[in-house]
Amino acid sequence: VVTIKDVSKRAGVSKSTVSRVTANNGYVSERKREIIERAITELGYRPNTMARGLRSNRTNIIGNVVVDVASPFYAQMVGGSQAACRQAQKSMLISSGYADQNDESNAIMELIDRACDGLVLYLENPVREDVADIIRNSGIPIVMIGGDERKLGRAVIKIDNYSGAKTAMQFLVDKGHRHIIHLSGPLAYRDTRARLLGIKATLADANIDEKKVLIRHGEYFEKFGYLETLSLLDSGHKFTAVFAGDDDIAAGVILALKERGLHLPKDVSVIGFDDNFHARHLSPALTTVRQPTREVGRLAIELLAQILDGKDLEETEITVPTELIVRESVTTV
Amino acid sequence: VVTIKDVSKRAGVSKSTVSRVTANNGYVSERKREIIERAITELGYRPNTMARGLRSNRTNIIGNVVVDVASPFYAQMVGGSQAACRQAQKSMLISSGYADQNDESNAIMELIDRACDGLVLYLENPVREDVADIIRNSGIPIVMIGGDERKLGRAVIKIDNYSGAKTAMQFLVDKGHRHIIHLSGPLAYRDTRARLLGIKATLADANIDEKKVLIRHGEYFEKFGYLETLSLLDSGHKFTAVFAGDDDIAAGVILALKERGLHLPKDVSVIGFDDNFHARHLSPALTTVRQPTREVGRLAIELLAQILDGKDLEETEITVPTELIVRESVTTV
DNA sequence: ATGAAAGCGCTAACAA
DNA sequence: TTGTTAGCGCTTTCAT
Secondary structure, eight states: OHHHHHHHHHSSOOOOHHHHHHTOSSOOOOOHHHHHHHHHOOOOOOHHHHHHHHHHOOOOEEEEESSSSTHHHHHHHHHHHHHHHHHHTOOEEEEOOOOOOOHHHHHHHHHHTTTSSEEEEEOSSSOHHHHHHHHHHHHHEEEESSSOOOOOEEEEEEEOOHHHHHHHHHHHHHOOOOEEEEOOOOOOOOHHHHHHHHHHHHHHTTTTTTGGGEEOOOOHHHHHHHHHHHHHHTTTTOOSSSEEEEEHHHHHHHHHHHHHHHHHTOOOOEEOOOOTTGGGSSSSSSSSEEOHHHHHHHHHHHHHHHHTOOOOOOEEEEOOEEEEEEEOOOOOO | OHHHHHHHHHHHHHHHHHHHHHTOOSOHHHHHHHHHHHHHHHHHHOOHHHHHHHHOOOEEEEEEESSSSSSSHHHHHHHHHHHHHHHOOOOEEEEEEOOOHHHHHHHHHHHHTTTOOOEEEEEOOOOOOOHHHHHHTOOEEEEEEEEEEEESSSEEEEEEEEHHHHHHHHHHTTTTOOSEEEEEEOTTSSHHHHHHHHHHHHHHTTTTOOOGGEEOOSSSSHHHHHHHHHHHTTOOOOSSSSESHHHHHHHHHHHHHHTTTTTTTTTTTOOOOOOOTTGGGGGOOOBEEEEEEHHHHHHHHHHHHHHHHTTOOTTTTEOOOEEEEOSSSSOOO
């Protein structure tokens, strides 16, 4: 492999001068710069990133933890982050936390050990105390997406789940629905709780008794939506609309409803959350609340890049709006 | 930050001995090992990966290029790779090539510069010649998924698109279909070509004139399926089945068919490819060919890990089978 | 079994 | 503007 020394010899200058050119800092005369650049291309020199990082404590690597890269929701987010990284000339180390505190904290440690310049974290649990200490001590800047229980983030991006759910519920209410089922995700997730709050806000505003809305909790899986809907139907519950905790649940709901011979949206309206990949392919096409995942991923990296460039974003908190996507699964009652 | 020197002082031994413990190589007495391990935990020492990498030329980072992390198809693959990486105690640098030769080659260069120990590549284009040279010179092991035009890969994993398409076409033929449309992807992709070959093989076997199948090329987008189907319908083409190049195209086909008042699968059967996330949510649920993306991602890392451990997998070529997933979008004619 | 010493490739003070 | 020098933190001969 060709090193900086080879280049310096070939160009007849010192290593420092070459470094000044490659790292693009410090004064170099036009003449030498040209000579050096020629030597670099001729030799095909590529600076050793590890030596560089060891010396300068800068790697240009950004670490990224999401819940699960394999899920379309986070994949989109990662896609946005990656595009922004490329633009900012950074590489991206990526890891999944699987909504488990230990997995999440281990993932963070891995990234810190890798000497990432900064971290973008989408977590579902508080950071383990020992890891939180390490983060604080290392001074590595963090952009949090979603929660920020321990104030570790230099900047926080929140997705407005509250308003999203509030708007969705309002939509149902406006369409005349009063007997509504809410198939919610687990209370352990902060997004679930935010959505619940949004729902209640609409109910309060509209002077509707909270009891009118039957809430059931389960996992964010199609299966939960399917089984719960069947059980509700079979036990004789009457309802005109189902607000599904997310689009996966909604898919199960639709499946169950159809299986029992119900016509959608005539007999029952369904609304989802996320605007996941399959939402518009459901039949009827699902009315749902879009989460701007890609934009959030991009934004997180942009904020982090600014922090790394020395901008002081302390206490920055950005709330990104959700958007009601009206398709065909909700009708007037 | 605490370094190896701090640990050695605290434990009253030399740096070398500490290194022998952390790197787990060389002889260390039980007594000293214990003392050192205690010092490590007490001080919270974490070895500096860059110094380590600089010295030993091993980073335990695996680089991964796919077409687009944001797409559910590749996200699944990445998910499998990541799980395997975790198991093998490696980190994963990930980049997208966006099916563009320059993007792909630049992504590879980025990963090489990052001193990845090995690469897993899913490319759509031949590697640029300059990059191919660098790969060969660096000796960095590569596992290719899909194509291998330049024999850069120490191991190659292929997905059996040929048999998948052959089987799917056979399924249509067995159901009595003779007037079939194939909405194919771009010929530039090798997977597209493999599928075409599979289709022709079935036709040849069944003694059906190739001309019976009308082939149209377009992008792997829903929109292509939608527009092309409408245009075919409007120009009075008669057909009983559509073989869509992938599930996205199939979604568009179904949309268009329904929009023209056709009943599925009674009037027209549709079959897809990929078994993408939304396939089972389509209505009727899509009969399609599953590609084992997650398994492929996992397998690629496992092979690479073996190579990195010194196993000689030269010339290894594994073909992973696809699987026909029968749902409800195809019926007997 | 352990330690001393050299050096991986680079950058950043400092000097000139 | 450029070169000299001194490490960054670690691993790895080579002695002992």
